Amino acid sequence: MTKPAASPIDKSFCQACTVRKRAICADLDEQEIAALNSIGRQRKLSAGEQLLWEGEDAVLVANVIDGVLKLWTGTADGRQQIVGLVYASDFIGRPFGATTPYGVEALSEANVCVFSRKEFDTFAREHPRLEHKLLERTLAELDRTRKWMLLLGRKNAEEKLATFLIDMSERLVEPGSNPLSGEPLTQFELPFSRQQIADVLGLTIETVSRNFARFKREGVIDLPSRREVHILDRAALEAMAG
Amino acid sequence: MTKPAASPIDKSFCQACTVRKRAICADLDEQEIAALNSIGRQRKLSAGEQLLWEGEDAVLVANVIDGVLKLWTGTADGRQQIVGLVYASDFIGRPFGATTPYGVEALSEANVCVFSRKEFDTFAREHPRLEHKLLERTLAELDRTRKWMLLLGRKNAEEKLATFLIDMSERLVEPGSNPLSGEPLTQFELPFSRQQIADVLGLTIETVSRNFARFKREGVIDLPSRREVHILDRAALEAMAG
DNA sequence: AGCAAACATTGACCGGGATCAAATGGCGGC
DNA sequence: GCCGCCATTTGATCCCGGTCAATGTTTGCT
Numbered sequence: 152m153t154k155p156a157a158s159p160i161d162k163s164f165c166q167a168c169t170v171r172k173r174a175i176c177a178d179l180d181e182q183e184i185a186a187l188n189s190i191g192r193q194r195k196l197s198a199g200e201q202l203l204w205e206g207e208d209a210v211l212v213a214n215v216i217d218g219v220l221k222l223w224t225g226t227a228d229g230r231q232q233i234v235g236l237v238y239a240s241d242f243i244g245r246p247f248g249a250t251t252p253y254g255v256e257a258l259s260e261a262n263v264c265v266f267s268r269k270e271f272d273t274f275a276r277e278h279p280r281l282e283h284k285l286l287e288r289t290l291a292e293l294d295r296t297r298k299w300m301l302l303l304g305r306k307n308a309e310e311k312l313a314t315f316l317i318d319m320s321e322r323l324v325e326p327g328s329n330p331l332s333g334e335p336l337t338q339f340e341l342p343f344s345r346q347q348i349a350d351v352l353g354l355t356i357e358t359v360s361r362n363f364a365r366f367k368r369e370g371v372i373d374l375p376s377r378r379e380v381h382i383l384d385r386a387a388l389e390a391m392a393g
Numbered sequence: 394m395t396k397p398a399a400s401p402i403d404k405s406f407c408q409a410c411t412v413r414k415r416a417i418c419a420d421l422d423e424q425e426i427a428a429l430n431s432i433g434r435q436r437k438l439s440a441g442e443q444l445l446w447e448g449e450d451a452v453l454v455a456n457v458i459d460g461v462l463k464l465w466t467g468t469a470d471g472r473q474q475i476v477g478l479v480y481a482s483d484f485i486g487r488p489f490g491a492t493t494p495y496g497v498e499a500l501s502e503a504n505v506c507v508f509s510r511k512e513f514d515t516f517a518r519e520h521p522r523l524e525h526k527l528l529e530r531t532l533a534e535l536d537r538t539r540k541w542m543l544l545l546g547r548k549n550a551e552e553k554l555a556t557f558l559i560d561m562s563e564r565l566v567e568p569g570s571n572p573l574s575g576e577p578l579t580q581f582e583l584p585f586s587r588q589q590i591a592d593v594l595g596l597t598i599e600t601v602s603r604n605f606a607r608f609k610r611e612g613v614i615d616l617p618s619r620r621e622v623h624i625l626d627r628a629a630l631e632a633m634a635g
Numbered sequence: 636a637g638c639a640a641a642c643a644t645t646g647a648c649c650g651g652g653a654t655c656a657a658a659t660g661g662c663g664g665c
Numbered sequence: 666g667c668c669g670c671c672a673t674t675t676g677a678t679c680c681c682g683g684t685c686a687a688t689g690t691t692t693g694c695t
Contacts, residue, residue, distance in 0.1 A: 222539070224539070224540065224542075224543045225543070225547075226543070226547060226548070226635050227635060228635070230547040231547070232542055232543040232546040232547045234539035234540075234542045234543070235539065245532065245536070246532065247528070247529050247532065248532065248533075248536075252536040252539065252540070253539060276525065279521035279524065282521065282524060282525060282528055283518065283524060285528060286489070286524055286527060286528045286531065287489050289528065289531045289532055289535060290487065290488065290489065290490065290531055291490075292535060293531060293534060293535045293538060294487070294490075294494040296535060296538050296539060296542070297464070297466070297476035297477065297494065297495060297538060298466065298476075298494070299542065300466075300474055300476045300538070300541065300542060300545055301466045301467070301468065301474040301476065303542055303545035303546045303595065304474040304545045304594070304595025305467075305468060305472040305473070305474045305595060306468070307651075307652090308651075308652065344672075344673090345672075345673060345674095346672085346673095352546070353545065353546025353547060354652080354653090355652075355653060355654080356672090356673075356674095357652085357653075357654085357673090357674080357675085358651090358652055358653075360673060360674055360675080361652090361674080361675080363674095364674075364675085376661090377660095377661075377672075377673075393468050393469060393470070549681075549682085550681075550682065586642070586643090587642075587643060587644095588642085588643095596682075596683090597682075597683060597684080598642090598643075598644095599643095599644080599645085599682085599683075599684085600681090600682055600683075601643095602643060602644055602645080603644080603645080603682090605644095606644075606645085618691090619642080619643070619690090619691075
């Protein structure tokens with residue numbers, strides 16, 4: 152149910168949303184966005200908070216407004232693999248499906264715009280432009296995921312870590328802040344712990360640490376603090392990435 | 394342009410297509426299917442023949458009518474990773490994209506129904522039911538792919554091979570032939586060489602061979618010939634898969 | 636049938652990354 | 666500032682799976 156009169160400065164309304172033009176809602180008109188707004192609500196997650204659990208009923212889907220979240224699965228004995236990372240404007244959850252295929256957990260503080268999965272499904276089926284956006288996003292995500300399989304299956308530790316750093320430098324570009332969009336960063340703050348990096352790359356924390364130390368020793372990167380990375384020699388890093 | 398009067402026994406026409414009810418065309422009506430038929434054509438591939446090359450312009454998309462194909466990427470120095478396997482009724486190619494993200498090669502003799510990517514894109518955008526089918530398929534494929542990342546990143550050789558055999562026994566079920574659909578097979582013929590299995594699992598051919606030999610020695614499976622597999626103790630195999 | 640080439644198995648050895656363990660460092664709370 | 670906790674680094678050792686090499690087995694061709 153739409154609120155009688157949403158204030159123009161109502162932060163919960165889509166109009167004020169920072170990802171309005173980048174998320175899957177981008178192509179919707181005023182009327183459609185109002186309808187979508189009426190079934191969604193904003194939710195704040197703190198770092199480490201889990202939004203969805205693998206195997207549970209697929210109750211909700213969401214858009215990421217800001218923050219970084221991980222998608223993960225694991226084996227019975229506790230080994231964990233991060234199978235995806237989602238950033239502002241990305242979509243979360245499994246529309247048109249009965250169960251959630253992997254856990255979703257916030258790595259940083261994050262804001263998401265959540266919908267009941269069933270209501271979202273119905274809305275999506277009635278709005279082909281939305282479904283089209285979702286399709287394009289899903290196809291792109293599938294491409295990215297498959298590319299990552301080459302890393303997991305065939306690259307060694309050095310190549311994995313170098314690829315990871317290059318990838319981060321390209322993805323952590325603040326979309327609004329940087330006018331030369333597309334330019335990779337030479338310094339950035341990792342939103343991940345060493346363990347999380349290990350879980351993305353299919354390595355152990357020790358191997359990640361040792362290779363970071365080596366990259367630093369060789370002058371390829373600098374590590375001013377635990378989570379800060381400066382890329383000193385991008386060409387070398389790219390060569391290492393294979 | 395539709396041919397003046399397609400014969401009812403014209404094998405090239407969608408009506409006669411064996412995957413008519415399972416591929417993404419399933420929800421199209423007579424008129425729509427005729428329009429789609431007019432922009433597609435059937436093509437036969439022999440084993441080992443490559444249909445699409447990684448990095449080239451995305452010129453075509455296709456439906457698989459029968460046969461098995463692999464999707465693959467590799468590193469500059471020749472290491473290869475199979476990032477997907479496609480069977481009858483699956484969709485191939487990258488709609489709404491400029492370049493083909495990975496190579497597509499037939500593993501067995503195969504028949505595919507190919508479309509110009511641009512013509513397909515246009516048709517899809519005009520037919521939301523088709524786009525919806527494609528979306529559901531892509532979402533399912535993404536789930537499957539992410540599940541495979543756990544195998545590549547965190548499982549050891551024994552777990553990888555056991556998982557692979559379980560997966561094959563579930564996927565190689567002939568859709569029409571078996572009335573109890575969903576029942577996994579206890580014996581089947583692998584459409585892959587040892588090298589291809591290695592490239593799916595991120596292992597070497599020797600490790601695959603040694604583990605097959607061990608599984609056989611332990612009485613979990615039997616290998617009557619190079620490509621035939623009998624599962625003798627499914628429970629044990631599932632336990633090994635982790 | 637006989638041959639060659641491709642494919643697969645088996646063996647010996649090695650090394651990269653995992654594992655186990657200990658030391659170090661950074662950060663929040665008081 | 667000091668303390669305690671936890672993340673990270675560093676070190677020592679081990680072992681799984683890769684590499685190299687030789688042998689065995691299909692398969693297809695003439």
